[in-house]
Amino acid sequence: MGSNRYEFIAGELRQQIATGGFSAGDQLPAESELTKLFGASRPTIRDALSMLENEGLIMRLHGRGNFVRHTSGQITYAADSLSGDRRAAVNAAIEVSVSIRETAAGKELASLLRTPPATALIEYAFLSHHMTFPYALARVYVPCDVARLDIPRASGSPLGDEVLDRLEGAGIHVANRASRVTARLPDAEEAWTLRIGTGTPVLGIERVSTNVAGRVVEASLLTLPGHSAEAVFTAHATTPAPDLEGAR
Amino acid sequence: MGSNRYEFIAGELRQQIATGGFSAGDQLPAESELTKLFGASRPTIRDALSMLENEGLIMRLHGRGNFVRHTSGQITYAADSLSGDRRAAVNAAIEVSVSIRETAAGKELASLLRTPPATALIEYAFLSHHMTFPYALARVYVPCDVARLDIPRASGSPLGDEVLDRLEGAGIHVANRASRVTARLPDAEEAWTLRIGTGTPVLGIERVSTNVAGRVVEASLLTLPGHSAEAVFTAHATTPAPDLEGAR
DNA sequence: GAGTGGTCTAGACCACGAG
DNA sequence: TCGTGGTCTAGACCACTCA
Numbered sequence: 041m042g043s044n045r046y047e048f049i050a051g052e053l054r055q056q057i058a059t060g061g062f063s064a065g066d067q068l069p070a071e072s073e074l075t076k077l078f079g080a081s082r083p084t085i086r087d088a089l090s091m092l093e094n095e096g097l098i099m100r101l102h103g104r105g106n107f108v109r110h111t112s113g114q115i116t117y118a119a120d121s122l123s124g125d126r127r128a129a130v131n132a133a134i135e136v137s138v139s140i141r142e143t144a145a146g147k148e149l150a151s152l153l154r155t156p157p158a159t160a161l162i163e164y165a166f167l168s169h170h171m172t173f174p175y176a177l178a179r180v181y182v183p184c185d186v187a188r189l190d191i192p193r194a195s196g197s198p199l200g201d202e203v204l205d206r207l208e209g210a211g212i213h214v215a216n217r218a219s220r221v222t223a224r225l226p227d228a229e230e231a232w233t234l235r236i237g238t239g240t241p242v243l244g245i246e247r248v249s250t251n252v253a254g255r256v257v258e259a260s261l262l263t264l265p266g267h268s269a270e271a272v273f274t275a276h277a278t279t280p281a282p283d284l285e286g287a288r
Numbered sequence: 289m290g291s292n293r294y295e296f297i298a299g300e301l302r303q304q305i306a307t308g309g310f311s312a313g314d315q316l317p318a319e320s321e322l323t324k325l326f327g328a329s330r331p332t333i334r335d336a337l338s339m340l341e342n343e344g345l346i347m348r349l350h351g352r353g354n355f356v357r358h359t360s361g362q363i364t365y366a367a368d369s370l371s372g373d374r375r376a377a378v379n380a381a382i383e384v385s386v387s388i389r390e391t392a393a394g395k396e397l398a399s400l401l402r403t404p405p406a407t408a409l410i411e412y413a414f415l416s417h418h419m420t421f422p423y424a425l426a427r428v429y430v431p432c433d434v435a436r437l438d439i440p441r442a443s444g445s446p447l448g449d450e451v452l453d454r455l456e457g458a459g460i461h462v463a464n465r466a467s468r469v470t471a472r473l474p475d476a477e478e479a480w481t482l483r484i485g486t487g488t489p490v491l492g493i494e495r496v497s498t499n500v501a502g503r504v505v506e507a508s509l510l511t512l513p514g515h516s517a518e519a520v521f522t523a524h525a526t527t528p529a530p531d532l533e534g535a536r
Numbered sequence: 537g538a539g540t541g542g543t544c545t546a547g548a549c550c551a552c553g554a555g
Numbered sequence: 556t557c558g559t560g561g562t563c564t565a566g567a568c569c570a571c572t573c574a
Contacts, residue, residue: 044543070559081545083331086560094473094487102560103552119523215525223471223491223514225342239342241489241514243471266471266489273467273521275367292562318540329564334541350541351571 046087049078053088057097057108065171068098068106093237096267099173100237110171115264117199117245117271119219135169136198142184149181152248153256160184167233168198174234177263186257187212200260204249212257220246221271230263241266294335297326301336305345305356313419316346316354341485344515347421348485358419363512365447365493365519367467383417384446390432397429400496401504408432415481416446422482425511434505435460448508452497460505468494469519478511489514 056062069077074085089106092098099107143163150157166178180200182189189206207214222244231238245262304310317325322333337354340346347355391411398405414426428448430437437454455462470492479486493510 046543072559081547083546084544087543100560101553103554103558105559119521213525217523219521219523221469221491221519221521222517223489223512225489225514239487241471241473243469264471266473269470271469273367273469275465275467277461277463294562320540329566330541331565332563335562337541348541349572351539351573353540 045080046084046091049074049080049085049088050091052078053092054095054097057092062108064108064110066108068108070105090237090239094239094241096236096240096265099235110173111268115176115198115269117243117262117264117269119217119247119271119273134198137167137169138202139165139167141165145181149259152246152259153181153183155183155256162188164189164200164203166198166200175265175268177230177233179261181259181261182207182257186255199262203258207249207258213251214249214257215252216250216254218248219271219273222246223266226263234263234265236265243269243271245271293328294332294339297322297328297333297336298339300326301340302343302345305340310356312356312358314356316356318353338485338487342487342489344484344488344513347483358421359516363424363446363517365491365510365512365517367465367495367519367521382446385415385417386450387413387415389413393429397507400494400507401429401431403431403504410436412437412448412451414446414448423513423516425478425481426508427510428506428508430455430506431504434503447510451506455497455506461499462497462505463500464498464502466496467519467521470494471514474511482511482513484513491517491519493519 053062053068062068068074068089071082071085071089074080075082078085089098089100093100096111097109099109101107141163143161145153145155145157145159145161147157149161150159153159153161161181161183164180164182166176166180167174168176168178176198178198178200180203182203187207187210189203189210204214223241224244226234226236226238226240226242228238230236230242231240234242236242243262243264243266245260245264247258247260247262248256249258250256301310301316310316316322316337319330319333319337322328323330326333337346337348341348344359345357347357349355389411391409393401393403393405393407393409395405397409398407401407401409409429409431412428412430414424414428415422416424416426424446426446426448428451430451435455435458437451437458452462471489472492474482474484474486474488474490476486478484478490479488482490484490491510491512491514493508493512495506495508495510496504497506498504
């Protein structure tokens with residue numbers, strides 16, 4: 041494979057994982073063991089393991105060991121239309137826990153929601169688990185004076201769709217929704233929460249929903265591990281008169 | 289800052305870059321020099337520098353040195369509507385080079401374009417530079433039997449919009465466009481081309497355009513460094529009922 | 537050839553998790 | 556307490572760039 045020592049070792053381990061030599065959930069040999077198996081020093085072994093971790097193939101747990109990840113669930117964030125299929129497509133065996141708290145908008149959130157700083161918000165934090173390990177983090181914010189929604193409970197969607205449904209149910213209709221997508225590294229807290237390495241790319245999605253009056257009624261911050269998530273957007277030209285500005 | 293040695297060092301350097309101690313384009317002290325300045329060993333120094341590289345703050349050039357990046361241009365990929373403002377918002381002083389070649393669809397491209405394998409394609413490869421360094425890579429594919437477009441030349445948009453315009457100009461209208469966005473690590477070739485580290489997250493965009501008949505007329509693979517790119521998508525509530533509120 | 541970063545070693549000690 | 560990974564050291568040698 042690679043010409044470097046650590047790339048070669050990473051390739052070997054990668055192949056053993058792919059071909060079933062190590063299965064999902066298996067613990068890899070201890071790093072001290074791998075140094076003997078490959079005849080390399082520990083930093084070299086660890087460089088190789090870091091590659092696999094950043095690719096999402098293994099999970100490294102301090103004091104416990106290195107484990108092959110369950111590569112099952114690919115999350116798809118779809119925002120085709122407002123009323124259509126915006127559900128996240130996920131596998132079964134999902135556990136979503138929701139925590140709700142009231143907070144005041146910081147500088148960043150205030151800018152996102154276009155409210156004065158310190159505006160009272162309700163935060164709905166969704167953390168999803170699959171096979172006892174987390175794989176998606178969604179924080180949904182609704183200004184207190186827009187709605188105080190009923191508790192969505194532990195529910196189906198890991199991406200906070202429940203809140204959008206309740207908004208609709210409360211007669212608050214979304215006319216416009218903008219999503220800003222970035223690829224970045226997780227901060228320390230996100231990495232801890234999602235059990236990923238600080239070098240694992242994450243897909244960050246900032247979603248802002250506004251009503252017909254242009255008022256922001258909901259904003260969300262989604263953090264998804266890059267190796268198990270994708271976002272899909274579709275644009276149609278078929279609508280009768282969507283283009284207010286003339287075609288070119 | 290961080291409790292670890294390398295995180296602390298990274299924080300110090302980060303601050304010196306932010307506050308102008310080191311300016312864009314400046315060369316950092318040699319790593320051997322930094323070991324003396326911080327009283328740390330070289331691997332520790334290099335761990336810190338790796339963090340800065342992956343954050344997009346510095347560029348590491350083998351045999352030359354470590355340099356502060358020009359943090360200027362933030363690329364915005366916008367796909368709000370088909371006829372609206374899908375232009376990439378970029379700064380001035382951009383240089384876009386285009387290379388065109390005919391190729392046969394591999395397995396992956398064939399699946400993307402929904403054509404049989406080995407279908408003849410034309411590839412338009414856009415590589416954009418800013419301050420002599422690359423910052424965006426776009427590969428646009430059009431089946432040969434759809435169109436053989438005039439050379440777009442070195443043109444404005446770094447994301448291949450020129451091809452879309454020429455398609456429109458050739459009477460080939462796009463009815464539907466799907467974008468798939470992922471956060472991932474670059475492969476070796478991409479990292480080399482974009483002058484980023486292999487640990488720097490990239491924003492990957494797969495865009496597929498179809499005509500009214502459902503035929504794929506264009507597909508694109510965009511690779512953008514995560515630290516200097518974002519993708520923005522907007523959905524309007526184009527409900528079946530005619531929308532009376534036109535102004536916003 | 538001089539100076540730079542890229543790779544690798546063979547240890548050491550610390551922090552964490554579980555019995 | 557023990558085995559695990561996390562951090563760090565003080566070197567070595569190689570590969571690349573440029574004068």
